[in-house]
Amino acid sequence: MAATAPVCDFGWPAPSFTLPATDGKTYGLGDVTGPNGVVIVFICNHCPFVKAILGRLVRDARDLAGHGIGFAAISSNDVTAYPQDSFENMAILAREEGFPFPYLFDEDQSVASAYGAVCTPDFFGFDAGHGLQYRGRLDASGMNAGPTDLRRELYEAMVQVAETGAAPKEQVPSMGCSIKWKTDI
Secondary structure (H helix, E strand, O other), X not given: OEEEOOOOOOOOEOOOOEEEXXXXXXXXXXXXXXXXXXXXXXXXXXXXXXXXXXXXXHHHHXXXXXXXXXXXXXXXXXXXXXXXHOHHHHHHHHHHHOOOOOEEEOOOOHHHHHHOOOEEOEEEEEOOOOEEEEOOOOOXXXXXXXXXXXXXXXXXXHHHHHHHOOOOOXXXXXXXXXXXXXXXX
């Protein structure tokens, strides 16, 4: 089921977290934050919206690192209902796609809940002080490959955050598969 993220609540503070990653380490918000900010994106393995953007997501994360922006992806889906999103399968995807960022597992879904994540992908771009500056999409492609000259909305916004501390006020919300919530929480 498709879902759309809400508009940006500028300045909203990033909730802290400590989560295991597919590289065998544990990361907190401070560990993934660069000197100029951080992008936290909720993704999963099975969603066609996520599959369609993986190459561009990896490219933009690498490029943003050069601007002092950290990056982490979090998977929060119910793995009982969606075994393709299991921690083991997350590790395979991260390796196959060459993720240059930690891929974190939110097994109890507490981090997704704290962030108010609603879909995959769902992007949260924070400044260096962890105030929310971007709650938009990666780009306009959706589930399509998109033209090679497609505007890099997340990248451009976070470069602006790195340079000025603030993102553009005009942002188009991300759209994707709904987070697959556990029914017993």
